[in-house]
Every structure is written in C-alpha cells, then in structure tokens.
Amino acid sequence: MTTFIFDVLNDLIKKNYNFSELTFILPSKRAGLFLKHQIAKVSNKTLFAPEILSIEEFVEELSELKSVTNTDLLFEFYTTYQKLTETAKQDTFESFSKWGQILLQDFNEIDRYLIPQHQIFNYLSAIQEINHWSSESNQTEFIKNYLSFWNKLTAYYEDFTTTLINKNIGYQGLIYREAVENIEAYIQNTANKKFIFLGFNALNTAEETIIQELLQNDLAKIYWDIDAVFIENPKHDAGLFTRQHKARWTYFKNHSFNWITQNYSKEKNISVLGIPKNVGQAKYIGELLEHLKLENNNLQHTAVVLGDENLLVPVLNALPSSIEALNITMGFPLKSIPLASLFENLFRIHKTASNSYYYKDVITILSHQFVRPLFFEEHTDTSNKLIEHINSNNLTYIKPEQLKKIAPKHTAVIDLLFTNWSTSIKDTLSNCLALIFTIKSYLDEDKSSNRLSLEYLYRFNVLFNEVIRLNSEYNHIKDIASLHSVYKELLSSETLDFQGEPLQGLQIMGMLESRVLDFETVIISSVNEGILPAGKSNNSFIPFDVKLENSLPTYKEKDAVYTYHFYRLLQRAKNVFILYNTEADVLTGGEKSRFITQLELEGIHNIKHHIIAPKVPVIEHSLNAVRKTDALLQDIFNLAKAGFSPSSLTNYMRNPIDFYYQKILKIREYEDVEETVAANTLGTVVHNTLEDFYEPLINTVLTVDAINNLKPKINDRVTFHFKNEYKEGDISKGKNLIVFEIAKRYVLNFLNAEIEDIKAGNEIKILQVEAHNEVEVTISGLDFPIKITGKVDRVDAYNGITRIIDYKTGSVEQNQVEVVDWADITTDYKKYSKSFQVLTYVYMMYKANNISLPVEAGIISFKNLNSGFLKFAKKESSRGKKDTLITEATIAAFETELKALISEICNPDIDFLEKEV
Numbered sequence: 001m002t003t004f005i006f007d008v009l010n011d012l013i014k015k016n017y018n019f020s021e022l023t024f025i026l027p028s029k030r031a032g033l034f035l036k037h038q039i040a041k042v043s044n045k046t047l048f049a050p051e052i053l054s055i056e057e058f059v060e061e062l063s064e065l066k067s068v069t070n071t072d073l074l075f076e077f078y079t080t081y082q083k084l085t086e087t088a089k090q091d092t093f094e095s096f097s098k099w100g101q102i103l104l105q106d107f108n109e110i111d112r113y114l115i116p117q118h119q120i121f122n123y124l125s126a127i128q129e130i131n132h133w134s135s136e137s138n139q140t141e142f143i144k145n146y147l148s149f150w151n152k153l154t155a156y157y158e159d160f161t162t163t164l165i166n167k168n169i170g171y172q173g174l175i176y177r178e179a180v181e182n183i184e185a186y187i188q189n190t191a192n193k194k195f196i197f198l199g200f201n202a203l204n205t206a207e208e209t210i211i212q213e214l215l216q217n218d219l220a221k222i223y224w225d226i227d228a229v230f231i232e233n234p235k236h237d238a239g240l241f242t243r244q245h246k247a248r249w250t251y252f253k254n255h256s257f258n259w260i261t262q263n264y265s266k267e268k269n270i271s272v273l274g275i276p277k278n279v280g281q282a283k284y285i286g287e288l289l290e291h292l293k294l295e296n297n298n299l300q301h302t303a304v305v306l307g308d309e310n311l312l313v314p315v316l317n318a319l320p321s322s323i324e325a326l327n328i329t330m331g332f333p334l335k336s337i338p339l340a341s342l343f344e345n346l347f348r349i350h351k352t353a354s355n356s357y358y359y360k361d362v363i364t365i366l367s368h369q370f371v372r373p374l375f376f377e378e379h380t381d382t383s384n385k386l387i388e389h390i391n392s393n394n395l396t397y398i399k400p401e402q403l404k405k406i407a408p409k410h411t412a413v414i415d416l417l418f419t420n421w422s423t424s425i426k427d428t429l430s431n432c433l434a435l436i437f438t439i440k441s442y443l444d445e446d447k448s449s450n451r452l453s454l455e456y457l458y459r460f461n462v463l464f465n466e467v468i469r470l471n472s473e474y475n476h477i478k479d480i481a482s483l484h485s486v487y488k489e490l491l492s493s494e495t496l497d498f499q500g501e502p503l504q505g506l507q508i509m510g511m512l513e514s515r516v517l518d519f520e521t522v523i524i525s526s527v528n529e530g531i532l533p534a535g536k537s538n539n540s541f542i543p544f545d546v547k548l549e550n551s552l553p554t555y556k557e558k559d560a561v562y563t564y565h566f567y568r569l570l571q572r573a574k575n576v577f578i579l580y581n582t583e584a585d586v587l588t589g590g591e592k593s594r595f596i597t598q599l600e601l602e603g604i605h606n607i608k609h610h611i612i613a614p615k616v617p618v619i620e621h622s623l624n625a626v627r628k629t630d631a632l633l634q635d636i637f638n639l640a641k642a643g644f645s646p647s648s649l650t651n652y653m654r655n656p657i658d659f660y661y662q663k664i665l666k667i668r669e670y671e672d673v674e675e676t677v678a679a680n681t682l683g684t685v686v687h688n689t690l691e692d693f694y695e696p697l698i699n700t701v702l703t704v705d706a707i708n709n710l711k712p713k714i715n716d717r718v719t720f721h722f723k724n725e726y727k728e729g730d731i732s733k734g735k736n737l738i739v740f741e742i743a744k745r746y747v748l749n750f751l752n753a754e755i756e757d758i759k760a761g762n763e764i765k766i767l768q769v770e771a772h773n774e775v776e777v778t779i780s781g782l783d784f785p786i787k788i789t790g791k792v793d794r795v796d797a798y799n800g801i802t803r804i805i806d807y808k809t810g811s812v813e814q815n816q817v818e819v820v821d822w823a824d825i826t827t828d829y830k831k832y833s834k835s836f837q838v839l840t841y842v843y844m845m846y847k848a849n850n851i852s853l854p855v856e857a858g859i860i861s862f863k864n865l866n867s868g869f870l871k872f873a874k875k876e877s878s879r880g881k882k883d884t885l886i887t888e889a890t891i892a893a894f895e896t897e898l899k900a901l902i903s904e905i906c907n908p909d910i911d912f913l914e915k916e917v
Contacts, residue, residue, distance in 0.1 A: 656915065
C-alpha cells in the first residue's frame with residue numbers, strides 16, 4: 001500500500017526538491033519518525049537528513065519562548081492572583097487550582113485564536129454584570145466579589161503574560177501569539193529555507209496566519225490529506241476544516257490545493273463489532289490479532305487505535321504470545337502503577353490531622369506490596385502480626401504508638417507512614433522522599449526484585465523533587481490538601497514510556513498519535529458516543545454564544561477533529577475493524593458512535609455488523625465430595641472420642657462439607673474487625689450476663705425482690721462482657737451504642753418477664769446454669785464409645801416440672817421446635833435443627849443421670865420474648881395434638897436418629913457430600 005507520506009515525498013522528488021535543504025513541519029513528533037524512515041526508502045542517493053519538526057517545536061522556535069508544564073503555569077498564575085487580589089478575599093491554593101486551570105485553558109484558546117484580549121474580557125465582564133443586576137444598590141458581598149473577579153480578568157491576563165514573557169517561558173497560546181508577532185521578522189531573516197507542511201487539518205488562527213505568511217512569501221508548501229468524499233460533501237465533518245481553508249485562504253486562489261485524493265471510495269473490508277464491556281473488547285482484540293498473525297505471518301502494517309486510552313492495560317494483557325514485535329506509542333500512566341495507590345492512600349489519611357487512623361486504611365497501607373517487605377524480620381512478616389493484632393483486639397481506630405509497641409524494630413518505617421506528616425510541608429515532602437529511599441534500600445538488597453519496581457521509585461522520586469522545586473520557588477503549598485492537589489496534577493500528566501522498535505511490528509496508539517500515519521489493517525476500539533466523539537463539554541468560563549461570536553472552537557469543532565482522524569484512518573486501509581461497547585455503563589458505553597451510523601448511511605461500503613456474544617466457558621456446577629480415606633477416618637474417630645457438640649452435629653446436618661472444613665480440617669473463618677457488633681457477640685454478652693445473674697440463685701426459688709435486685713447491675717455486667725468480647729472496639733457511639741442498648745434491653749425484658757411469671761403465681765426454682773454435660777454413646781460397628789458434650793444454658797423447675805432451656809438472641813417461632821416425623825429431625829436443618837439441639841441437651845442430661853423424666857425442653861427467644869418459653873413438642877400429624885412432655889419413649893425415638901446420624905459421620909463408605917445451602 002502507498003501512504004500519504006510516501007506520496008508527498010514522491011511529489012517532492014518529481015519537483016526536484018533537495019530533501020537536505022527542506023524543513024518538514026508535522027502535526028506530531030511521532031509522524032516525524034515515519035517520515036525519516038520513508039525518506040530512506042524513496043531516496044536513491046546518500047543525503048543529510050532534513051530538519052523535521054512538530055508544529056509546536058516550530059512555533060516555539062518562532063516565538064523564542066520555552067513551553068512549561070501546566071503545574072508550573074498554575075504556580076505562576078497563583079502568584080499573579082495573590083498580587084492582584086486582596087488578602088482577605090484570596091482563595092487557598094487548593095481552591096484556586098480548581099478554577100485556575102479552567103481560566104488558563106481559556107487564556108490559551110484566546111491567544112491561539114488571536115482574539116483581542118481586552119475585547120473579550122470586557123465583554124465577559126459586561127455579561128456578568130447584566131446577569132447579576134449590577135445596577136441594584138443592595139448587592140450582597142458575594143455578588144460584589146464575583147463581579148470584581150470578572151472585572152480583574154484583563155489585569156490577571158496582562159500581569160501573568162508579562163511575567164511569563166520576561167522569564168522567556170509561556171503556555172501554548174502565548175507562544176503562538178508571540179510567534180505570529182515575530183513571523184515577519186523571521187521571514188526577512190530566512191531566505192534560503194523551504195518549509196513543507198503536511199497532514200494538517202484543524203488549524204487555529206495563529207497557525208493559519210503563520211502558514212499563510214510563509215506560503216505567500218514562497219517559503220513553504222502545504223500538503224493536505226483529504227478525500228474527495230469528505231471535502232465535496234458540505235455536511236461531512238471530516239472535511240469541515242479543509243473546506244474552510246480551501247475557501248478562505250487567498251493563496252489557493254492562485255495555487256493548486258494539494259491534495260484531494262480518491263482513496264476512501266476504494267473497496268474495503270469494514271466490520272463493525274458490538275462487544276459487551278471494555279474487557280470484552282480487549283479480549284476480542286487479542287483474538288483478532290492472533291487470527292491476523294496466522295493469516296499474514298506479521299503485523300507490520302497493522303495498528304490498534306484505542307478510542308479510550310484506559311483500554312491500554314487490558315489490551316496488553318490480552319495480546320497473544322505469538323506477537324514478537326510490538327510498538328506502543330502511548331506512555332503507561334504513572335497514576336496506574338502500584339506505587340501511586342500507596343501515596344494516594346497516605347495523602348488521603350493525612351489530609352485531616354489526627355493521631356489515630358481508621359483500621360481499614362491502616363491495613364490497606366500495611367498490606368501494600370511496597371510496604372509489606374519493609375516489615376520483614378528474620379523471615380517473619382511483622383505486617384501480618386500487626387494486622388492480626390488489629391483484628392483480634394477489634395481496633396477500629398489505631399494510634400501509631402500502638403503499632404510501635406507491637407513492632408518496636410520497625411519504628412522508623414511506622415513514623416514514615418503515619419507520624420511524620422503533620423509538621424511543615426517541607427518535612428512532609430522530605431518524608432515522602434525518605435519513604436521512597438527506604439523502599440529502594442530493600443529492593444537493592446532483594447536480588448529477586450525486578451528493575452521495573454526501581455523504575456517506579458525513580459519516577460516518583462523525580463515527581464516529588466519537582467514538587468519540592470515548585471514549592472521552594474513559589475511557596476504556595478501550605479497544607480497537605482494543597483500538596484495532594486499538586487501531586488495529582490503532576491501525576492496525571494506523567495507517563496512511563498515503553499521501549500520498542502517504533503517501525504516494526506504491531507502498532508498500539510491513541511487516536512491523536514495516528515495523525516499522518518496509514519495502515520493496511522486498522523482496529524479501532526471504544527467507538528461509542530461520549531468517547532468517539534467526546535460530545536458536549538463546557539470546561540470553560542466563556543459562554544457558548546461568546547465563543548461563536550469570536551470564532552473560538554466549540555464542541556462541534558472538537559467533534560469534527562475526531563471525525564477527521566477517524567475517517568482518515570479508513571482512507572487507505574483495506575481491512576477495518578470497528579469495536580464498540582454494547583453495555584450501558586455509568587457514564588459511557590451502550591450507544592454506538594454516530595460515526596458508525598454515518599458509515600452505514602453513506603452506502604459507499606458494505607458494512608458487516610456483528611454483535612459478539614462473550615465467550616463464557618460453561619462450568620458445570622458440581623457439588624464437592626470428600627472421600628473418607630484411612631487418615632481422614634482416623635481424624636473423624638479422634639473427633640468422636642473428644643466429643644461431638646450439638647452445634648457440630650447440626651452443622652453436619654446443614655452441610656457435611658462445612659463440618660469437614662471446620663471440625664476436621666480446623667479451618668476457621670477469617671476474624672475481621674467488628675466495626676459493628678456481630679450477632680454472635682451480642683448473643684455471648686447476653687448469655688454471660690444472665691449466667692452472672694442466675695449463678696448465685698442456684699437451688700433457690702425465684703422471688704420478685706431477688707429479680708428486682710438484679711436490674712441495677714445490668715449496665716455494669718453488660719459493659720463488662722462487651723469489653724471482654726468486643727475487646728477494644730468502641731461501643732460509645734453509632735450502631736454499636738444501639739447494639740449495647742439492645743443487649744441491656746434484652747436482659748431487662750427477660751427479667752421483667754420472669755417477674756410477671758412469678759406474679760402470676762408460678763414457682764420457678766433455678767437448678768443449674770451453664771451446666772456442662774458429657775456422655776458416652778455406643779454405636780453399632782464402632783469398637784470405641786462416642787462422646788457427646790455441651791453446655792445447657794439453664795435448667796429450672798417450673799411448678800415442679802423440670803425445664804431444659806436454651807437461650808437464643810435471634811428470632812425463633814414455635815413451629816421450629818416441633819417434630820412430626822422422627823426421620824426428618826436429622827435431615828431437614830432449617831425446620832428441625834432447633835428441636836435437634838434441645839433434645840440433644842435433654843438426652844445428655846438424662847444419660848448422665850442429671851434429670852428424671854418426664855421433662856420439658858425448649859427455647860427462650862429474646863426477639864420473640866412475648867411468646868414465652870417455646871416448648872419442644874411431638875405432633876401426631878401436621879394438625880394433630882401436641883405432646884410437650886419428653887418421656888423415655890421420646891428419648892428412645894430420638895436416640896435412634898442421633899445414633900444413625902453419628903454412624904453416617906463415621907461410616908467409611910459414606911463420603912462428605914456438599915449440600916446446596
């Protein structure tokens with residue numbers, strides 16, 4: 001295929017131009033590399049390479065000003081702002097930076113388009129005065145300050161630009177304006193040079209003026225890359241700017257317009273592919289490249305153009321391993337590397353001065369991949385020790401001193417992370433650098449560390465040194481919030497550049513990097529409304545109608561820029577794959593771009609449109625099964641000899657796999673910090689409080705006075721047990737305070753229910769509290785006895801009938817402690833687990849000769865206290881009569897089911913089979 005650059009060079013050869021004497025001006029540096037490569041191909045003799053400049057470099061040369069970063073400009077502009085604004089009315093640097101950036105962009109646009117500054121600033125000021133009824137006598141202070149700001153725009157601009165020019169620096173717009181001022185002098189001093197402008201489209205007024213002056217003085221030639229389809233259609237935005245230049249420039253009245261080509265109408269294979277989600281697009285690009293590699297054996301003339309540059313990392317991860325040569329023109333954003341997240345977390349927690357930090361923030365920092373190694377100590381990970389201490393002691397907020405006590409050898413690192421941030425900004429920045437060098441020291445010692453991590457550290461070291469330079473020069477950063485703002489601004493513009501061979505293999509680039517370049521196969525991603533084109537945005541102080549009146553670009557012109565780039569990619573391409581996201585995301589996606597609709601409506605090409613369904617692997621859901629080996633059987637027998645508890649048996653009923661994990665493998669759930677008191681903690685506190693109250697009353701008949709005497713102790717005992725169970729967790733505020741009050745209310749309500757019972761004439765005698773029981777059971781087929789062990793919350797005599805009571809802080813209904821068919825009691829966990837537990841308690845006490853039958857057993861539910869004592873009942877049928885007395889016949893029937901359950905657990909032929917819970 002022939003490219004635009006190749007065609008331009010051939011035309012220059014035909015016209016006998018000596019390349020060594022030419023200066024090529026291109027829209028970007030990137031295109032210059034391809035141009036130099038093409039010169040070597042078309043030239044048949046040895047020559048000195050011509051001068052190749054980007055338009056920005058050329059304009060800088062004209063203006064004699066040096067471009068500086070946005071952050072430098074922001075600091076310089078704040079100096080101007082402070083000079084011209086009363087101290088009492090000045091914004092902080094952090095607040096200023098938010099609107100200062102927008103104003104700098106407006107200054108930039110005004111200068112690039114050579115708008116008379118006084119004219120537009122006075123116009124803007126007049127508009128604001130009309131909007132806010134400035135003639136009214138009763139203006140508020142806010143309105144006065146607001147209007148004062150608009151009236152000072154001219155002063156801000158003049159002082160700021162004068163300062164920059166005196167320092168020989170400038171922003172892009174100022175550089176362009178100065179270049180226009182100098183163009184005549186430059187032309188007079190440049191007689192022998194010839195400038196070749198190629199590949200331009202949207203030009204600002206300054207660029208137009210400069211190029212036209214050079215053309216009129218026969219010092220330049222310009223080559224446009226535009227197709228007849230675009231320029232001849234007055235409604236086609238891809239030709240919007242070129243049509244304007246062709247019609248308005250006086251030069252083209254007497255000179256030819258190079259060139260209008262006929263490439264777009266040639267036959268092309270264009271596929272439009274709707275793919276769900278960004279990751280889906282990245283995966284599909286990988287599959288597509290693998291297919292293209294198999295077909296062509298190389299991807300020399302293939303480009304992946306990312307409409308959304310955030311897709312870079314997913315695409316890189318999706319690339320097939322068969323791709324050897326690869327060039328990435330986009331830098332990897334510094335904000336996306338792991339070290340950025342560490343400093344982001346540190347700035348966030350230190351923005352507000354505090355001597356204690358939220359546990360999740362502390363754990364996030366201690367767990368960070370760059371911080372964790374700093375706590376290694378003789379093959380021990382001390383950061384894990386710190387995290388375990390936080391979790392086990394339920395520390396919601398942590399002071400650095402607490403961490404130092406646990407890890408005394410790592411005091412210096414803890415200070416770097418948590419204590420050296422609240423002094424001066426100078427010390428804070430020194431602390432950041434010290435942290436970087438501490439991490440570097442570890443990486444230098446660790447031979448296994450990769451060089452990429454050191455590169456990360458180097459770039460962050462450069463970044464913080466830049467912040468130190470700016471602050472020492474301007475001294476605008478007064479607090480960590482301002483420092484964070486500057487850090488983010490610098491971070492957003494910094495990238496890690498990829499190293500590769502720029503002229504070989506697959507090219508991955510952003511839309512703007514594709515300018516002037518042509519590829520045979522093009523894959524364009526994220527062709528959705530809101531991305532390509534970006535759509536309406538109003539990040540400016542200049543209203544839309546004022547922009548129109550002053551010929552400043554609006555969203556329409558910005559959309560036309562991307563329209564041109566999109567269609568120019570298609571001009572000479574033979575194979576085009578256009579991908580868009582079919583899923584409606586929060587802000588973008590879901591709606592395909594108008595570019596796709598326009599392609600389809602043009603009717604020039606046969607568009608193949610496909611919706612690609614994601615390839616979701618079919619994973620057959622199979623329930624786990626664990627076969628009982630000899631070793632596993634031995635573990636089960638050891639557990640059986642030590643003793644099954646009622647809860648472990650019901651756990652097996654619920655899901656045998658959970659029983660296997662928890663009781664055999666001893667795998668416990670990870671103990672995280674309880675920010676809000678958990679249900680089991682609440683239950684333990686209530687149980688333990690009632691044990692304290694009733695233990696002194698064993699073997700006594702309860703009286704109203706005895707119960708009333710317990711009420712004053714509720715607060716003290718509940719507080720004691722909360723501190724014991726909830727460790728250092730805070731119960732003085734928030735949800736925890738509510739749970740604390742609920743615990744007290746549960747106990748008080750229970751005591752009041754006891755009093756009502758006694759007043760009703762019932763006699764209650766406490767027999768046992770938290771009674772520990774352990775019995776042996778003989779199972780057929782096993783040559784050793786099985787133990788069952790557990791604690792009963794309370795045993796009492798109610799009007800002479802013994803009751804076995806289990807407390808539940810959750811809600812329990814009467815039907816959950818009733819049984820119809822004995823065979824169901826060990827199979828239906830949801831329905832019968834409560835019945836199984838209370839009967840197990842009765843069974844143990846009966847076998848241990850601690851009670852005589854008949855008895856009653858059941859549950860007192862603190863959430864359903866009005867229902868009183870929920871008695872276990874054996875029902876003849878679902879609607880039959882209930883028998884609440886537990887007799888020997890009841891125990892015998894239950895024993896059969898209990899032994900069958902234990903036999904199943906110990907049976908070598910019955911695997912642990914997972915149940916769907």
